[in-house]
Amino acid sequence: MNPDRIAPWLRRFVERRLLAPRGMSGSPYRIVEPERGVITFVRLIEVQDAEGFAVRAYPFWRRRQIRRRQVSARIVEQAGLAAPRLADCWRPPVPWAPLFTAEELLAGRHIAPGEWLASEAERFGRALAGWHNIERAAHGPVESNAWRSFAQTLLARARHRLRAVRRRGSPDAGAGELAEAWRWFRAWAPRFARWDAFELTHDKLNPGNLLRLDATGEIAFLDLDTLGFASGAKDLAQAIHDALYDDPAAADAFWQGYLAARPAERVRRAEAFYPFFHAYYHASEAAAALKRKKNLRTPEALDASHAKFLKHWRQALEVMGKPTGQ
Structure with missing residues (x-):
């Protein structure tokens, strides 16, 4: 997936689907690439004075992935398992546009070798x-x-x-x-x-x-x-x-x-x-x-x-x- 082609859709998703419904229209935000390498397109959305989001983008033909993520979120939430809460899913009205999911960003850190207590x-x-x-x-x-x-x-x-x-x-x-x-x-x-x-x-x-x-x-x-x-x-x-x-x-x-x-x-x-x-x-x-x-x-x-x-x-x-x- 070409990041340059995803970028305008990503900003639209963040501003219209994530920030605006939460009363944060116009709030400054920053798009950050995760430190660890990933295969899927993932970006962290850091919002000033608010919790951020982890956004994933998928090719338009992976529509089933959206359904899977929604079902996963329901199972995890009902069972009370420790995992990010699903914030939104979006299928743009254009058939070939990328698909998006957003999770609430959790405050924590990955455990490096030798750090496991x-x-x-x-x-x-x-x-x-x-x-x-x-x-x-x-x-x-x-x-x-x-x-x-x-x-x-x-x-x-x-x-x-x-x-x-x-x-x-x-x-x-x-x-x-x-x-x-x-x-x-x-x-x-x-x-x-x-x-x-x-x-x-x-x-x-x-x-x-x-x-x-x-x-x-x-x-x-x-x-x-x-x-x-x-x-x-x-x-x-x-x-x-x-x-x-x-x-x-x-x-x-x-x-x-x-x-x-x-x-x-x-x-x-x-x-x-x-x-x-x-x-x-x-x-x-x-x-x-x-x-x-x-x-x-x-x-x-x-x-x-x-x-x-x-x-x-x-x-x-x-x-x-x-x-x-x-």
Whole structure:
């Protein structure tokens, strides 16, 4: 999306849909790019002497995203979960114009590596358990049910990651290893076919999507675009490796909080299926490292990307119980 083309629509959205209805017409405001890199077009709207907004823009063909965000907001608000409150959604009257959502800006800060306190990690675990305690009988995005079975959906995603590794090419992931990995993933299908309840999942638990609130110290979840009903075990893998930076002490505290706030039978199910999502996480990161490698130019950056690929690919194989060739 071209920021220059979005800019006039963004100002119109801010001034007419966000500020004017709140009696802030003419109030000075500033449009700021987030410090952390994002894929979606996101801008922070800082309003003088008032709370600001986080605005997201989407291509005109992603109309379903607006509906998803509205449903997500309703679920989060009804459950009392810590997350930004949806301020407005806008579909401009021009068919090709970008779509917008706005959330109220929360006062807090992201947690950097080495900054996780045990008490905060435990609160994070309890908070995530609160999301996973919300269930429904069908899997899929929050606004609809998926048309494929849960097993088919998971296997399609795993196959996509493995094909990405093969397509992007690496001598460290041979055809034999990829075939063995695919057989390992496929063997889980009968077990997933028996699922009858699916947890509310975030699906993108990276450090940029967690915020330590200044007022309460709670851990709030940002970016609700990917909310859906699936297995909470995928969130757990992302939380341990991404959000908590693989910090063992923080992970232990996180688990204590999570286990204390989840029913015992759901904990057992998460533990039973965690290996699948653990391996899937590392396979996804390996594929992403190869994708980024194409855009790198310096030898140092290429070496770092290759090292990251090797790390995640070997860890995926270790989870599967396969020899890593080390």
